[in-house]
Amino acid sequence: MIGVFLAGAAVGLGIHLLSQGLFPPRPTLADRVHRLLDATPQRREPEPERPRGLQARVERRLGGLLVGLFATAGADPRSRARQQDLRITGMRVESLMAEKAMLGLTGAAFPLVLAGGLSLGDLHPSLPLVLGGSAFLGAAGFILPDAILRQRARNRRKSFRYALSAFLDMVSISLAGGGLVQGSMQDAVAVGRGWAFDEFRRPLGATRTTGHPPWEDLGRLGDELGVPELEELAASLALAGAEGARVRQSLMAKAESLRQRRMTDAEGEANQASEKMVLPLVLLGLGFLLFLGYPALSRVLGGF
Numbered sequence: 001m002i003g004v005f006l007a008g009a010a011v012g013l014g015i016h017l018l019s020q021g022l023f024p025p026r027p028t029l030a031d032r033v034h035r036l037l038d039a040t041p042q043r044r045e046p047e048p049e050r051p052r053g054l055q056a057r058v059e060r061r062l063g064g065l066l067v068g069l070f071a072t073a074g075a076d077p078r079s080r081a082r083q084q085d086l087r088i089t090g091m092r093v094e095s096l097m098a099e100k101a102m103l104g105l106t107g108a109a110f111p112l113v114l115a116g117g118l119s120l121g122d123l124h125p126s127l128p129l130v131l132g133g134s135a136f137l138g139a140a141g142f143i144l145p146d147a148i149l150r151q152r153a154r155n156r157r158k159s160f161r162y163a164l165s166a167f168l169d170m171v172s173i174s175l176a177g178g179g180l181v182q183g184s185m186q187d188a189v190a191v192g193r194g195w196a197f198d199e200f201r202r203p204l205g206a207t208r209t210t211g212h213p214p215w216e217d218l219g220r221l222g223d224e225l226g227v228p229e230l231e232e233l234a235a236s237l238a239l240a241g242a243e244g245a246r247v248r249q250s251l252m253a254k255a256e257s258l259r260q261r262r263m264t265d266a267e268g269e270a271n272q273a274s275e276k277m278v279l280p281l282v283l284l285g286l287g288f289l290l291f292l293g294y295p296a297l298s299r300v301l302g303g304f
Contacts, residue, residue, distance in 0.1 A: 161261070
């Protein structure tokens with residue numbers, strides 16, 4: 001009996017931790033407002049922490065082993081889309097593969113441990129059920145880090161687009177004041193703060209030593225991060241520099257298109273949130289009707 005209680009407590013704790021990891025609590029509006037009010041111009045978004053010590057050694061060895069095994073089998077884990085997601089999130093492919101292996105092994109071992117705990121309480125689940133659950137949870141744990149990586153990369157790209165829109169606005173203002181293209185870009189990245197502007201500084205700083213046009217390095221940065229808007233901006237700037245088109249109008253048009261896309265995305269997210277509330281409201285209404293009608297229905301049925 002004690003084994004059954006312990007197994008139930010372990011299952012409940014595991015479900016709670018998994019739900020907290022997959023669906024973390026969202027900050028309230030008050031927390032967001034206080035965070036904006038307390039922010040200073042020097043504040044930067046924290047970069048992803050690098051693992052150290054034993055964790056770093058395990059990830060390096062286990063992840064490197066898995067990368068080599070997948071490459072030998074012909075399934076290279078360094079695909080183009082995954083490399084872009086890893087680049088924008090600041091994660092290494094060895095860390096990702098090690099996380100996939102650890103979660104896969106944990107998921108596969110969980111039903112076995114649970115079955116062992118139940119067997120202590122004279123409960124013996126069927127072997128096919130245990131093996132099937134182990135295979136399912138192992139596969140789910142192996143796939144879950146990829147989904148989390150894609151979601152993180154999607155959020156980082158959204159934040160990067162916001163910064164790109166602000167960057168283009170500042171460049172347009174500087175060009176309106178009579179500045180040159182490269183000087184206006186340097187002034188804009190000097191004013192901006194955050195990880196996105198740090199990404200802008202790297203290619204723009206390299207142009208001082210290489211002498212290449214800044215839009216070429218920005219195009220390569222957009223290809224590395226998987227941000228097509230930045231590649232389109234580089235192409236439009238290259239066209240403006242080659243054919244004498246108006247650079248300022250081109251930048252302002254691109255900034256306007258980014259703002260329109262942000263508004264469209266915000267409206268789409270708001271509509272999705274509204275649609276998600278339909279089912280809870282319907283269930284709430286059905287429960288209310290059941291609560292009101294149950295006494296009368298029970299009295300009518302009781303009269304027969």
